[in-house]
Amino acid sequence: MWTFHKIIAGSEQGEAEAWRVFLTDYSPIALTLVGIYMPGCVDPVNLWREAVVSLCREDFKVLRTFARHSEREFLLDLRSFLFERGLEALDPTMGSTDFSELSVEKVSALVKGLPLLHQEALFLKLAGYSDPTLEQIFRITPAVAQKSFERLQSEYSATLGNTRDACRWPAAWLRLDSTLRAQRTDACPALRQFIRIQDGQVGWYDKEPAEKHLAECLSCLEGWTALREVAYWRHTAKALPGKEVETMLQGLPVHAQSEKLKSKKGSG
Numbered sequence: 001m002w003t004f005h006k007i008i009a010g011s012e013q014g015e016a017e018a019w020r021v022f023l024t025d026y027s028p029i030a031l032t033l034v035g036i037y038m039p040g041c042v043d044p045v046n047l048w049r050e051a052v053v054s055l056c057r058e059d060f061k062v063l064r065t066f067a068r069h070s071e072r073e074f075l076l077d078l079r080s081f082l083f084e085r086g087l088e089a090l091d092p093t094m095g096s097t098d099f100s101e102l103s104v105e106k107v108s109a110l111v112k113g114l115p116l117l118h119q120e121a122l123f124l125k126l127a128g129y130s131d132p133t134l135e136q137i138f139r140i141t142p143a144v145a146q147k148s149f150e151r152l153q154s155e156y157s158a159t160l161g162n163t164r165d166a167c168r169w170p171a172a173w174l175r176l177d178s179t180l181r182a183q184r185t186d187a188c189p190a191l192r193q194f195i196r197i198q199d200g201q202v203g204w205y206d207k208e209p210a211e212k213h214l215a216e217c218l219s220c221l222e223g224w225t226a227l228r229e230v231a232y233w234r235h236t237a238k239a240l241p242g243k244e245v246e247t248m249l250q251g252l253p254v255h256a257q258s259e260k261l262k263s264k265k266g267s268g
Helices: 004-012 016-037 044-060 071-089 104-111 116-127 131-138 142-152 157-161 170-182 191-198 204-216 218-236 242-250 254-267
Strands: none
Touching (some): 004 071, 016 044, 071 191, 104 218, 116 131, 116 142, 116 218, 142 157
16 A cells, blocks of 8 residues: 555655656646646646656655655645746746736735635636636635636736636746745744645634635745645546556666665665
């Protein structure tokens, strides 16, 4: 039985089977996110493959920096890493012609004063999500937040007509996302606290101040919605064909690592 912690521990040791499970479980999420946030990417599989190769370099140096307290925290680090690589590959001018500069200040103004659920929905709508997907993520109809969506009607009206999940301004949004992640401070609640709140494991005494902070902190709203996002895609993203998993696995330094570990055990 491959638990999350066993997958990560085995991956850091270069175990081929652990990486096979890693690629099987997490490739669907990564490729789905590339499709949404980098819709102009010509070869999403190759972008993901190169990202995985980077995770393996220097004895899995980057992978070892990722959170491992919980799978969702880990997936947020994986998401951030993928976005940074995607931003490097994107045309910086890519985006809708009716789009003006997207800034932290503008997005903060858009969500300011709204109930938390409306802020979440508006944030993901601006990121490019369609109403049907928002309904699945939040398990309520987006019509609940329709009044709040009216704030998008002038400058960001292009997002209101999304019939598929696709960001209208990929490079600008990934830059914004990167800025928001960098702006988190020690005063921000830990992501694991957000996970506990989303899972209903926190009482009112702890939940109320965290949600109050969320309502005023766009950086935390980004992390909060990203947690919802990866949790949803973890269970619904389309599986990567086994042949593609095997092809990707062959390009990693896992076989040599596994043999090295076997040799060490044998000599011991």
